[in-house]
Amino acid sequence: MMRKSLHAALLGVALAVGAAAPALAENLPQAAPLIVNYERLQTASKAAQDVRRQVQAVQAKYQAVIDKDLQNLKAEEKKLRDAAPKLSDAERDKRQKAFEAKVAEAQRRAQASNKAISEAVDAAGAKVREALVPIFSEIMTSRGSNLLLGTNEVLYFDPKLEITGEVLAALDAQLPSIKVEVAPVK
Template sequence: MAGSAGSGEFHRVKTIHRIVAAAFLCAAALGLSAAPGHAQKPPAVILIVNFNQLFTESTVAKDVIAQVEKQADALETENERTTQGFIDEARKLNEQRELLGQETFRQRAEELQKRRQQHQASMQRKMQALQIGQAKAQQEVEAVLRPIFAEVMKKHGGTIVLDQATVLAGGVDLNVTAEIMQLLNERMKSVKVTPVDPSTLRNNQ
């Protein structure tokens, strides 16, 4: 059961970056809507961006994804190796049950269970640390994207940026994904993903 639960955590961390990335990008884009004026407003100029494409195909996105998956794979390997060690130890303990006696067997079984639980808690902390590190890396990307969105909106006289996934129909000339992608690739090619111990965040609060 421990191995199965651990594998679920590793699968989730490999997909969560796409959800987080889309969320903060939408916030960044929508936060750049033109400020209202006192004069009569001209018709809204809507710019469309394919957020999914931007955060899976840009150079920095590929870099972040590769780093997260590599670190998650390493943690998964560590988890599987340690879990198998516990399974082997439990099997040997059961084989020695009659020789050890009931009390000694009970003590050793409890010790083994305690170490299993400690391992599971440790792996959860490591996965959480990776997710926090990923979020921090994405914040660095967001800092680069904000001025890019501002520049592109100003260039095209845009007033609103929408995710292409939410648009049912629209002119191709309003899609600025390629333009934003090019600028992002030029300005940010990589960002280091460093796991952050969750306890350090609590201590800083």
């Protein structure tokens, strides 16, 4: 009995919503879209190019440290291998464990370097996104738009609706560079 009353109630709600749908649609504003190529903004802007340049410099610095660690570890591994036949089992195990600890520490530093770079890139990206919001808003208002879509979300559009160049020019003027701050790795 309760099941029938639940079905009846749901049917009543569905009918009421269905009947109100045309009235609701009449009250919605007409879509006035603009289109932007967000990926292009993230790669072609002066700020994005500046971030890439800084990150490449930091990566090169960290890579030099990692390469030096690797070179030192290979040399130590060779010494350990050469000395192993002359060592007691206990001494060999002790040195092997010490070597493995150094390898683990080098791996931890490499991972910490990658994480620090990734976090710095994310922070720089957030600054770009933060700068884009008022630019989008201003252009949308000036063009009477109420909807902004990415080029990836639209199959076909009139090229007059795309504002990427205009946004890019405004972004470059407002944010020509960003200081990438990578946390030091210990």
